[in-house]
Amino acid sequence: MxxxxxxxxxxxxxxxxxxxxxxxxxxxxxxxxxxxxxxxxxxxxxxxxxxxxxxxxxxxxxxxxxxxxxxxxxxAGRGPAQVFVPQSRLPSAEGEVDFGEVMIRLRGEHVTCMLFCLRSSYSGKAVHRVFASGGQEPFFVGHVHAFSVLGGVPSGKIRYDNLKAAGRQGAGVARQRVETERWTAFRSHFGIEACNCQPGLEGAHEKGCVEGQIGWFRRNHLAPVRRSIHLLS
Structure with a gap:
């Protein structure tokens, strides 16, 4: 039928x-x-x-x-997520550095720590290290660790934002920094050519790759929130 x-x-x-x-x-x-x-x-x-x-x-x-x-x-009534536009540079010539906040569970409580990241602009290879704070000593230790892992220092510029560990913004000049003596001595020893990005949203695109890298690391290695992690103070 x-x-x-x-x-x-x-x-x-x-x-x-x-x-x-x-x-x-x-x-x-x-x-x-x-x-x-x-x-x-x-x-x-x-x-x-x-x-x-x-x-x-x-x-x-x-x-x-x-x-x-x-x-x-x-x-849930939430807005769209932000995205970053990737950039490309010459081989071994440039890098980007930034700190980003990460949250962990320590002794049953949520604790905010700082994730240091140095990213090679051309290859995209990045080195990460979690510290209890984002002060000057973790800033220096993060560099030394990254140079050791990457096998050297970028031959050109390393881009930074207005990190207090390196200095403070010069009055009235967007890219000028009043460097601390220890930072000047440190970067001179390693031959670092520091490129200071513009502060705020105007300079966010200048080191968008490392900001995107920090976000990628958090989402892929720290989601869900880790209950334990080896911290460096």
Whole structure:
């Protein structure tokens, strides 16, 4: 006996049992530190490690996350996330340095620490180190550690913002810095050519790669918030 057109049912996917877990992670991100939210890669690895995900491709997870994230944000009344535009430089010529805040759980409490990052502008290779503060000593130690890992000092400029560890902004001059004596001696010893970015939003694009790198590191290695971490004071 002939029948009418077959009913169309939604195609089932191996990801279906894990979709509520993904939604829960994305929902939790709305109240997590802004710069320590999950990437699709981090969600994929957590599904494998913590929830036994098998035989599901990363592309499938990424596609679902890309679709659901804005939906969840809209449902919660949140605005769109900010993005950074990548830049490119000459090989081994330039680098960028910045500190960024990270949050950890220490003795049951949330504690804000500082993540030092030095990023090679051409290769994109970056060195990270977490400190208890963003003072001058961590600023210097972070440089020495990065130069050791990278195998040298950039031959050209290293870009900085208005970090107090290096000095303070000169009065009336956007890029001028009144350097501390220790910073002048330190960069002279290593042959660092410091390029001071404009303060505020006007100079954010001048070292946008390292700012994006710090955000990437937080989302991929510190989401969810770590319960323990080796700190350097």
């Amino acid at each position: 002939a029948t009418g057109a077959a009913s169309v049912w939604p195609r089932r996917s191996k990801l279906d049992p894990f979709k509520p877990v993904i939604d829960e992670m994305l929902l939790g991100d709305l109240d997590a530190p802004r710069k320590q939210r999950h990437t699709a890669t981090r969600i994929y690895h957590r599904l494998i490690d913590d929830h036994g995900l098998l035989d599901v491709s990363y592309q499938l997870v990424r596609g679902y996350v890309a679709r659901r994230r804005p939906e969840i944000r809209i449902e």
